[in-house]
Amino acid sequence: xxxxxxxxxxxxxxxxxxxxxxxxxxxxxxxxxxxxxxxxxxxxxxxxxxxxxxxxxxxxxxxxxxxxxxxxxxxxxxxxxxxxxxxxxxxxxxxxxxxxxxxxxxxxxxxxxxxxxxxxxxxxxxxxxxxxxxxxxxxxxxxxxxxxxxxxxxxxxxxxxxxxxxxxxxxxxxxxxxxxxxxxxxxxxxxxxxxxxxxxxxxxxxxxxxxxxxxxxxxxxxxxxxxxxxxxxxxxxxxxxxxxxxxxxxxxxxxxxxxxxxxxxxxxxxxxxxxxxxxxxxxxxxxxxxxxxxxxxxxxxxxxxxxxxxxxxxxxxxxxxxxxxxxxxxxxxxxxxxxxxxxxxxxxxxxxxxxxxxxxxxxxxxxxxxxxxxxxxxxxxxxx
Numbered sequence: 001x002x003x004x005x006x007x008x009x010x011x012x013x014x015x016x017x018x019x020x021x022x023x024x025x026x027x028x029x030x031x032x033x034x035x036x037x038x039x040x041x042x043x044x045x046x047x048x049x050x051x052x053x054x055x056x057x058x059x060x061x062x063x064x065x066x067x068x069x070x071x072x073x074x075x076x077x078x079x080x081x082x083x084x085x086x087x088x089x090x091x092x093x094x095x096x097x098x099x100x101x102x103x104x105x106x107x108x109x110x111x112x113x114x115x116x117x118x119x120x121x122x123x124x125x126x127x128x129x130x131x132x133x134x135x136x137x138x139x140x141x142x143x144x145x146x147x148x149x150x151x152x153x154x155x156x157x158x159x160x161x162x163x164x165x166x167x168x169x170x171x172x173x174x175x176x177x178x179x180x181x182x183x184x185x186x187x188x189x190x191x192x193x194x195x196x197x198x199x200x201x202x203x204x205x206x207x208x209x210x211x212x213x214x215x216x217x218x219x220x221x222x223x224x225x226x227x228x229x230x231x232x233x234x235x236x237x238x239x240x241x242x243x244x245x246x247x248x249x250x251x252x253x254x255x256x257x258x259x260x261x262x263x264x265x266x267x268x269x270x271x272x273x274x275x276x277x278x279x280x281x282x283x284x285x286x287x288x289x290x291x292x293x294x295x296x297x298x299x300x301x302x303x304x305x306x307x308x309x310x311x312x313x314x315x316x317x318x319x320x321x322x323x324x325x326x327x328x329x330x331x332x333x334x335x336x337x338x339x340x341x342x343x344x345x346x347x348x349x350x351x352x353x354x355x356x357x358x359x360x361x362x363x364x365x366x367x368x369x370x371x372x373x374x375x376x377x378x379x380x381x382x383x384x
Contacts, residue, residue: 052130223250
């Protein structure tokens with residue numbers, strides 16, 4: 001491995017087991033290729049960590065804090081640990097849910113690696129070339145962990161984002177069960193790995209508030225919240241998304257579960273203009289937008305976007321309405337998100353109470369030493 005040295009006084013985060021080293025923390029060094037394996041040392045030449053180099057503001061992503069001559073073996077151990085945690089937490093072999101996250105990047109000590117399980121299919125996302133070097137071992141290890149019972153192992157790499165490599169099988173989609181409900185997952189045409197597993201618990205929470213309400217699910221994607229709202233006894237469920245493909249998938253999922261879904265409830269539109277034109281039409285609204293910010297440079301604009309969308313919903317929701325609002329932007333922490341929703345509430349001049357504070361489920365674990373892994377924030381508001 002190449003050797004990199006951190007500046008004096010900049011080793012504190014590594015001593016706290018944080019898994020990122022920023023470029024400004026490193027002493028000048030020879031140019032390195034993206035994904036190059038590296039060891040990190042203090043200015044006293046004390047070993048601190050090892051990982052892979054990244055060209056960008058996050059210069060090194062850490063895979064371990066003990067020296068090793070066998071990095072591949074260490075990665076396999078981390079995979080086994082991730083599997084064991086899900087097994088102990090009851091995610092593997094559930095009767096009413098067969099979709100869960102097996103590896104959650106830094107949350108499982110494997111930065112740049114996401115693995116989602118959909119029934120008997122594993123979908124791998126490689127976000128950084130450093131972890132891609134170990135891809136064959138990762139694929140083989142997953143297959144062994146599931147006793148070679150997986151029907152499909154498919155890989156999507158950041159280097160070829162529109163190309164899928166099928167390491168096993170060639171299926172591009174599957175039906176899954178989540179809390180007893182059926183959903184179609186298309187990992188080739190869909191976003192991320194095909195389905196937003198991280199909202200599983202929050203969708204279930206919505207069910208108890210849906211009875212007899214007229215629901216609007218904005219940014220509905222393939223209709224996860226819509227199906228749960230219908231299951232909860234909603235009077236009407238309207239699903240809105242700017243993607244015609246997402247609307248089609250929502251209809252498929254609603255009908256598969258036996259719920260009414262007339263065409264006038266399927267809305268291919270942008271959220272804010274739609275909300276502004278439908279004051280008083282809804283008494284339960286879901287705001288689950290895509291990440292408005294993926295970098296600190298976009299943080300300010302994202303805060304303003306979250307405020308606008310929440311204000312638009314708060315202005316038009318009926319008295320006694322329920323608002324489920326979320327942010328999945330990693331650079332927007334829970335405090336900032338809460339303050340942003342507060343600013344929108346203040347401007348709406350309505351009486352608002354917080355019923356729940358929501359987050360991601362246990363198969364998307366938060367690394368206690370790496371707070372950035374807590375990316376999903378949500379609030380349930382009662383609006384008068």
